[in-house]
Amino acid sequence: MTPEGRNLYSIGDVEKKTGLSARQIRYYESLGLISPVRTSGGQRRYAESDVLRLMRIKQMKESGFDLKSIKEKIQVFEQSLQELTVDSITSERAVLSSLFPVSNRAVLMKLLEKK
DNA sequence: TTTCTAACA
DNA sequence: TGTTAGAA
Numbered sequence: 001m002t003p004e005g006r007n008l009y010s011i012g013d014v015e016k017k018t019g020l021s022a023r024q025i026r027y028y029e030s031l032g033l034i035s036p037v038r039t040s041g042g043q044r045r046y047a048e049s050d051v052l053r054l055m056r057i058k059q060m061k062e063s064g065f066d067l068k069s070i071k072e073k074i075q076v077f078e079q080s081l082q083e084l085t086v087d088s089i090t091s092e093r094a095v096l097s098s099l100f101p102v103s104n105r106a107v108l109m110k111l112l113e114k115k
Numbered sequence: 116t117t118t119c120t121a122a123c124a
Numbered sequence: 125t126g127t128t129a130g131a132a
Contacts, residue, residue, distance in 0.1 A: 010117080010118080011117090011118065011119095012117065012118080021125075021126080022118080022119095023125060023126065023127085024125070026119090026120095027125080041118090041119095041132075042118085042119065042120095042132080043117085043118055043119075043132095044118080044119090
């Protein structure tokens with residue numbers, strides 16, 4: 001069981017936590033980079049995982065990556081995590097891999113080989 | 116007050 | 125991306 005954070009944040013909270021503008025946060029969502037849930041009133045609510053992802057996106061942007069390649073990196077990483085789950089690797093390694101930054105794919109591939 | 120969508124001097 | 129208008 002992955003202790004997913006049930007604490008949700010408003011877009012205003014996320015602006016403060018990430019330093020990104022609400023405009024950027026909504027735009028990244030339209031690109032499929034994050035998937036906040038909606039309240040019955042239609043407002044977005046972000047999980048801790050969304051905040052962490054936005055922080056990584058911000059870092060990558062500052063490192064010179066365009067949103068297109070950032071999206072690809074995230075998709076590759078997400079897909080790799082699914083493979084780990086499907087192949088049911090030891091929980092110890094699953095937890096380890098989930099902590100890997102999107103950037104480093106080499107070590108993740110090494111884990112996939114050892115299965 | 117805060118957030119939402121849509122649109123652009 | 126910023127910013128703004130009008131609605132919720």
